[in-house]
Amino acid sequence: MAASPENDVGETIPPLTAHAVSVSLPTWDSNVGYEEGRPDVVGRMKTGYPRFFVHKSIQRFAEAIAATYGHADDTAMLFPSPVIANRCLDWFRKQAPELFPSRVHAVDLVPNPEHKHSADHVLPKVSxxxxxxxxxxxxxxxxxxxxxxxxxxxxxxxxxxFEDGVLVEKSQAGQRRVKGPKRYQKRGSVDVKAPGANGQHTAPEREPDGQDPLRFVEERFGRNLDVGFADNAKLAIRRRIAGSLTANVGLEEALKLEADQERTRQVAGFSQDDVYLFPSGMSAIFNTHRCLMATLGQEKSVSYGFPYIDTLKILEKFGPGAVFYGFGSNEELDEFEKRLESGEKFLALFCEFPGNPLLKSPDLQRIRALADKYDFCVVVDETIGNFLNVHVLPYADVVVSSLTKIFSGDSNVMGGSAVLNPKGRHYEQLKKTLASEYEDNLWPEDAIFLERNSRDFVSRIDRINVNAEAICDVLMKHPKIKAVNYPKYSPTRANYDQCKRPHGGYGGLLSATFYSTDDAVKFFDNLDTAKGPSLGTNFTLSSPYVLLAHFTELEWAASYGVESNLVRFSVGLEDTEQLVATFNHALAAMGPVETQAGAQA
Known part of the structure; x- marks a missing residue:
């Protein structure tokens, strides 16, 4: 990679993976080129991080829908339900009201009832x-x-x-427009409710010719999945997130375990029924914020600590706004407490544990005490720490996580979760809101991949913890590196240790800043790891994170101590000695360190 990185620009990470979550930007310049929109970079991208780059399969489908139901100069965004499409319409109305009603509208695509699908077993819908x-x-x-x-x-x-006439615009449903083969005229295994009353799976119905719609598509794309087990897969995922599965187990074993067996998440009354799945980690955050507002009213929230970019944007743009405490310091908590004492009301405090990319850990014990005294909710994003290393649920009303990251590890599927604390003051109210508003939009095929990928989650965490500490030790010794950010060596380590499990580690994410950007560029360009957005992969993944996340606001990020030459490392499962050698090679590429005498000369 280091020898000819230009050959990898725009390749999927992992390579040759149709639904890869990351994309190769192997040099400092290619990252800048991506942000600047340079054709030599953007034009070569086969994919990108799914929330920032609309996958080409989605683009093709969107263009087909727009060509059918829009004007010549229209395009479309696709959503899994009419409810979400309507939220997008509301967003459009606020941003560009002049476009309504003639130029922006929603189209709901539904299965044609001529295919004899029952109400409970239908092909998927798209809006x-x-x-x-x-x-x-x-x-x-x-x-x-x-x-x-x-x-x-x-x-x-x-x-x-859609191409075969099975998925039609809602007003056209019932008309005979079927073009596809007979296999499309029966319900698909994707929609069969797999778990029966006794927890055992129900075999999906098959077509007379032995195929159902989804199996036909799977074979067309070279897959070998039985999505009739999707509900079982989701149950196993929820049990893993609930902490019921404390060892590497497959799907069948996961389903046999008792729902209320001993868990790693020790909170009285907690169960897998308090775990909700979403199509992405950001969806879990977005919908948690919506749920809180729907339950408790329209009050400002607090974003505490330097956050992942979209979390702050959600709080600022979708609701009454947010107060931002970007340093995550004790002094900012003091200021926040004064505002609470003065009578100011807040909906919730959102924070990450630890934060990204500085890996600072908030004082959850103090935050919980303030929340109990002044009645606001606490939402903790545990993606970076992960629940095998830390136990944050007792301090939170809701714990959110991106399952796209280390829970999956394979960088080929998106997912997210939100976990309710049954001891939270507003638990019963939140459960009622979710009972009426929650939509399970995790696509069954994605659930199958997520369940398979997460089966060895437990053993992967241990190895990644060891590797990350080894890399941290290497980086901390080099005189050209200004600072290394890692929970173990953070000034907020006491806060992390407060939540650290007895056998937990300090996670797989760390970052480093350099005394000069020139050194950062030399180091990054000679670092022979995968390089691209995302984190939590089974392989080490590096990125000039601040350039990608804050390219248009570098000065703002720097004002919170997040410097533009920061390089972030998500450490993987490689052999430790080999990984150390890889980093030492990149460090050596920066050149010799000047002695004081040489500098004076």
Whole structure:
């Protein structure tokens, strides 16, 4: 990679993976080129991080829908339900009211009832928001912030059904427009409710010719999945997140375990029924915020600590706004407490544990005490720490996580979760809200991949913890590195240790800043790891994170101590000695360290 990185620009990470979550940007310059929109970079991209780059399968389906139901200069954004499409329409109305009602509208695509599907067993539905192409940025902002767009696997399947006349506009449902083979005229295994009353799976119904719609598409794309087990897979995922599965187990074993067996998440009354799945981690955050507002009213929230970019945007743009405490310091908590004492009301405090990319850990014990005294909710994003290393649920009302990251590890599927604390003050109210508003939009095929990928989650965490500490030790010794950010060596380590499990580690994410950007560029360009957005992969993944996340606001990020030459490392499962050698090679590429005498000369 280091020898000819230009050959890898735009390749999927992992390579040759149709639904890869990351994309190769192997040099410092290629990252800058991506942000600047240079054709030599953007034109070569086969994919990108799914919330920032609309997958090409989704693009093709969107263009087909727009060509059918829109104007010549229209395009579309695709969502898994009419409810979400309507939220996008509301967003459009606020951003560009002049486009209504003539130029922006939604189209709901539903299975044609001529296919004899019952009410409970239907082919998937897709809703499209159609708008002028020159307004793409507005739609893209909603797609990115909400995390509620369709997945690429969903788009592939639904596009095929659309082409064959199986998926039609709602007003056309009932008309005989079937073009496809007979296999499309029966219900698909995707929609069979797998778990029976006794917890055992129900065999999916098959077509007379031995095929169902989804199996036809799977074979068309070279897959070998039985999505009739999707509900079982989701149950196993929820049990893993609930902490019921403390060892590497397959699907069948996961389903046999008692629902209330001993868990790693020790909170009285907690069960897998308090775990909700979403199509992405950002969707879990976005919908948690919506749920809190629907339950408790329209009050400002607090974003505490330097956050992942879209979390802050959600709080600022979708609701009454946010107060931002970007340092995550004790002094900011003091200021926040004074505002509470003065009578100011807040909906919730959102924080990450630890934060990204500085890996600072908030004082959850103090935050919980303030929340109990002044009645606001606490939402903790545990993606970076992960629940095998830390136990944050006792301090939170809701714990959110991106399952796309280390829970999956394979970088080929998106997912997210929200976990309710049954001891939270507003637990019963939140459960009622979710009972009426929650939609399970995790595409069954994605659930199958997520369940398979997460079976060895437990053993992977241990190895990644060891590797990350080894790399941290190497980086901390080099005189050209200004600072290394890692929970173990952070000034906030006491806060992390407060939540650290007895056998937990300090996670697989760390970052480093350099005394000069020139050194950062030399180091990064000679670092022979995968390089691209995302984290939590089974392989080490490096990125000049601040350039990618904050390219248009570098000065703002720097004002919070997040410097533009920061390089972030998500450490993987490689052999430790080999990984150390890889980093030492990149460090050596920066050149010799000047002695004081040499500098004076």
């Amino acid at each position: 499209a928001v159609i708008f002028p192409k020159d307004q793409f940025k507005i739609a893209k902002a909603f797609w990115q912030h909400s995390g509620d767009g369709v997945s690429s696997r969903r788009a592939e399947y639904c596009h095929k059904a």
